[in-house]
Amino acid sequence: MPLLIRNANEVITLASEVEGPRMREAMGELAVQTNVDVLIEGDVIKMVAPFEEIQAAFPQLVERAEVIDATGKIMMPGLVDCHTHLVHGGTREHELNMRLNGKSYMEIMNAGGGIHYTTTKTKESSAEHLFAKTYEHLNDFLLHGITTVEAKSGYGLDWATEKKQLEVVKLLQEHHAVDLVSTFMGAHAVPKEYKGNEDAFVDLVINEMLPQVAAENLAEFNDVFCEKGVFTPAQSEKILEAGKKYGLIPKIHADEIEPYEGAELAAKVGAISAEHLLVASDEGIDAMAKSGTIAVLLPGTAFFLKAPYARGRLMVDRGVPVAISTDFNPGSSPTISLPFIQNLACMNMGMTMEEVLCATTINAAYAINRQDSIGTIEVGKKADLLLLNVPNFKQLQYFYGMNHTNTVVKNGKVVVKDGTLI
Numbered sequence: 001m002p003l004l005i006r007n008a009n010e011v012i013t014l015a016s017e018v019e020g021p022r023m024r025e026a027m028g029e030l031a032v033q034t035n036v037d038v039l040i041e042g043d044v045i046k047m048v049a050p051f052e053e054i055q056a057a058f059p060q061l062v063e064r065a066e067v068i069d070a071t072g073k074i075m076m077p078g079l080v081d082c083h084t085h086l087v088h089g090g091t092r093e094h095e096l097n098m099r100l101n102g103k104s105y106m107e108i109m110n111a112g113g114g115i116h117y118t119t120t121k122t123k124e125s126s127a128e129h130l131f132a133k134t135y136e137h138l139n140d141f142l143l144h145g146i147t148t149v150e151a152k153s154g155y156g157l158d159w160a161t162e163k164k165q166l167e168v169v170k171l172l173q174e175h176h177a178v179d180l181v182s183t184f185m186g187a188h189a190v191p192k193e194y195k196g197n198e199d200a201f202v203d204l205v206i207n208e209m210l211p212q213v214a215a216e217n218l219a220e221f222n223d224v225f226c227e228k229g230v231f232t233p234a235q236s237e238k239i240l241e242a243g244k245k246y247g248l249i250p251k252i253h254a255d256e257i258e259p260y261e262g263a264e265l266a267a268k269v270g271a272i273s274a275e276h277l278l279v280a281s282d283e284g285i286d287a288m289a290k291s292g293t294i295a296v297l298l299p300g301t302a303f304f305l306k307a308p309y310a311r312g313r314l315m316v317d318r319g320v321p322v323a324i325s326t327d328f329n330p331g332s333s334p335t336i337s338l339p340f341i342q343n344l345a346c347m348n349m350g351m352t353m354e355e356v357l358c359a360t361t362i363n364a365a366y367a368i369n370r371q372d373s374i375g376t377i378e379v380g381k382k383a384d385l386l387l388l389n390v391p392n393f394k395q396l397q398y399f400y401g402m403n404h405t406n407t408v409v410k411n412g413k414v415v416v417k418d419g420t421l422i
């Protein structure tokens with residue numbers, strides 16, 4: 001049945017003539033409409049216009065349509081979470097007290113905890129268990145208005161477990177309403193048995209894992225943790241260049257803990273995005289602006305690791321297209337609340353209320369190559385839409401730390417109604 005959403009106080013369309021990811025002032029232009037309804041046919045947006053015009057253009061569809069009254073609410077595109085470590089075994093709440101007592105994230109990891117702990121838990125988990133656990137997480141994402149999620153592997157560090165993670169993503173794509181986008185991240189940490197022989201692990205990723213990822217069509221992107229004590233810029237470059245040969249688009253965890261010229265490397269290898277960038281250099285930021293590399297900023301990680309925030313304001317002002325994401329993972333950012341992440345970006349990275357909406361919709365869609373189908377409310381795009389329990393978009397950041405999601409339409413179907421999954 002067609003769907004007609006009527007009377008929203010504001011429709012945040014984010015429609016624009018601008019080509020490519022939004023930068024500078026364009027990030028603040030939300031193209032808010034106050035007098036339009038939205039007609040959906042199948043899984044696609046059919047028309048965005050005042051009711052009279054929709055009725056004149058498609059009288060039969062309007063006649064048959066299920067009508068949702070959005071009076072008092074705003075409508076916006078479904079949120080896009082473009083950086084998560086979605087599929088993983090276990091949780092790491094025990095590390096929180098360690099960190100609150102002064103241990104650093106890297107100290108915990110180097111002592112065999114952190115990513116290594118989650119790797120062990122993920123190895124021990126069956127695919128069925130990971131599927132069921134992640135399915136629950138995805139329900140939570142949906143309840144918070146997130147309709148597309150990027151998912152990185154990287155808790156295997158051996159091919160069997162990496163493959164298990166990637167296959168769980170594939171299966172969830174078939175069974176859950178949330179759309180998933182897969183990233184291979186075999187180079188997420190150096191397994192203990194390769195300590196001192198890191199290059200051998202890099203070779204394993206390049207020669208054994210990447211060919212299988214490509215042959216089995218298990219991912220679109222290839223990511224690496226470029227960080228002091230993990231993978232060097234030279235090793236990262238090798239892995240990303242090798243992935244390119246298999247058609248895998250480079251992404252990079254860059255300049256998260258220590259400055260390591262990760263942003264510069266992202267620009268050099270033509271990565272679609274550099275992610276984290278808490279301590280990215282001025283030169284790196286300028287290089288990204290020049291190459292058009294998207295900065296995927298993850299303020300939840302700075303919050304949870306009590307680390308300095310990325311310089312979001314400066315990046316926008318220097319012409320870097322910025323996206324924002326949860327970084328959902330069991331160690332440095334165990335949250336699925338992209339709405340709260342938006343709040344953090346406003347309060348701690350100096351981004352405006354308008355920019356954070358752009359950064360979690362259309363720019364996030366660009367960061368995962370989905371800009372043609374999601375991220376704005378425009379005719380021909382997928383009908384992934386939210387109705388939020390606020391009368392104007394500014395209240396999303398003002399009433400902070402709350403989930404304002406009332407209704408989620410995913411692929412043209414209502415999947416959350418009155419804040420409840422249906």
Ligand SMILES: N=CN[C@@H](CCC(=O)O)C(=O)O
Binds near residue numbers: 332
């Ligand atoms: N920094 C590397 N990877 C993840 C954290 C993974 C973990 O701690 O389990 C991140 O992006 O924050």
Ligand SMILES: [Zn+2]
Binds near residue numbers: 083084085253327329
């Ligand atoms: Zn990450």
